[in-house]
Amino acid sequence: MLETRKLTKQFGGLVAVKDVDFSLEHGKINAIIGPNGAGKSTFFNVVSGLYRPTSGQVIYKGKDISKLPANKVAELGIARTFQTTHLFEMATVFDNVVVGHRLRTQSNLLDSIFRTKRLKQEEEKCKEKALEVLKFVGLSKSVDRMVTNISQEEKKRVAFALALATDPEIVFLDEPTAGINPDETAELSQLMEKMAQQGITICLIEHKMQMIMKLAEKIMVLNYGEKIAEGTPDEINHNEEVIKAYLGGSASA
Numbered sequence: 001m002l003e004t005r006k007l008t009k010q011f012g013g014l015v016a017v018k019d020v021d022f023s024l025e026h027g028k029i030n031a032i033i034g035p036n037g038a039g040k041s042t043f044f045n046v047v048s049g050l051y052r053p054t055s056g057q058v059i060y061k062g063k064d065i066s067k068l069p070a071n072k073v074a075e076l077g078i079a080r081t082f083q084t085t086h087l088f089e090m091a092t093v094f095d096n097v098v099v100g101h102r103l104r105t106q107s108n109l110l111d112s113i114f115r116t117k118r119l120k121q122e123e124e125k126c127k128e129k130a131l132e133v134l135k136f137v138g139l140s141k142s143v144d145r146m147v148t149n150i151s152q153e154e155k156k157r158v159a160f161a162l163a164l165a166t167d168p169e170i171v172f173l174d175e176p177t178a179g180i181n182p183d184e185t186a187e188l189s190q191l192m193e194k195m196a197q198q199g200i201t202i203c204l205i206e207h208k209m210q211m212i213m214k215l216a217e218k219i220m221v222l223n224y225g226e227k228i229a230e231g232t233p234d235e236i237n238h239n240e241e242v243i244k245a246y247l248g249g250s251a252s253a
């Protein structure tokens with residue numbers, strides 16, 4: 001469905017991602033792990049169209065999408081979450097999701113000025129969609145609350161809702177449970193499982209090893225920009241190179 005072929009991203013003399021071949025398991029939870037600076041975020045940014053690769057390809061449904069800008073990649077059904085700092089704190093949960101959705105829909109400036117029928121129809125659809133995805137992520141009761149007043153875990157759910165509002169086939173989640181406690185982490189893991197059960201392919205970057213080992217079905221390990229292992233949690237746990245490079249270090253906790 002989505003694969004990378006010899007994907008490479010260089011920043012000046014630094015090779016942040018090097019010759020990475022990876023394919024996502026359709027409808028499953030995929031994870032990318034690796035020590036700090038291993039190239040995980042860069043890999044995400046190249047795949048989601050934020051950066052162009054230096055060389056190599058990103059293939060989605062048989063088409064090379066490596067040169068497409070992020071908005072075109074999103075239109076194809078590939079969504080990504082950003083840190084919760086991207087939310088509008090002084091707006092409601094509902095408005096945050098509606099605005100996020102509006103940014104990705106069709107109406108142009110003229111539609112907005114003349115308030116065309118198409119614009120009104122789209123607005124209606126956006127609102128319906130926002131309520132639907134907020135229900136899915138468990139925030140039906142919080143739609144009218146200001147984002148500044150909700151918990152960090154609820155903000156994470158809003159970020160999920162934003163990604164889901166575009167009806168994605170693949171969702172890239174950048175450290176979805178950073179900064180929340182173990183109970184909340186378990187709840188968000190359940191939400192990710194629910195997304196996968198709906199047929200959405202998930203790919204996440206995470207530092208919480210225990211959680212990843214329980215949640216992910218396929219894991220890729222990056223080290224200094226290179227893929228050093230790929231497989232099931234069990235295979236990764238027993239991989240010598242991974243143990244040497246990563247699990248034996250500070251992240252093993």
Ligand SMILES: Nc1ncnc2c1ncn2[C@@H]1O[C@H](COP(=O)(O)OP(=O)(O)OP(=O)(O)O)[C@@H](O)[C@H]1O
Nearest residue numbers: 011014015016034035036037038039040041042043
């Ligand atoms: N925009 C950039 N310009 C220059 N160098 C960059 C840029 N983005 C990342 N790098 C460098 O590329 C390397 C990989 O960084 P990246 O953020 O992808 O790693 P990571 O695995 O996500 O790390 P972390 O777990 O700490 O977030 C690092 O050496 C980083 O300093």
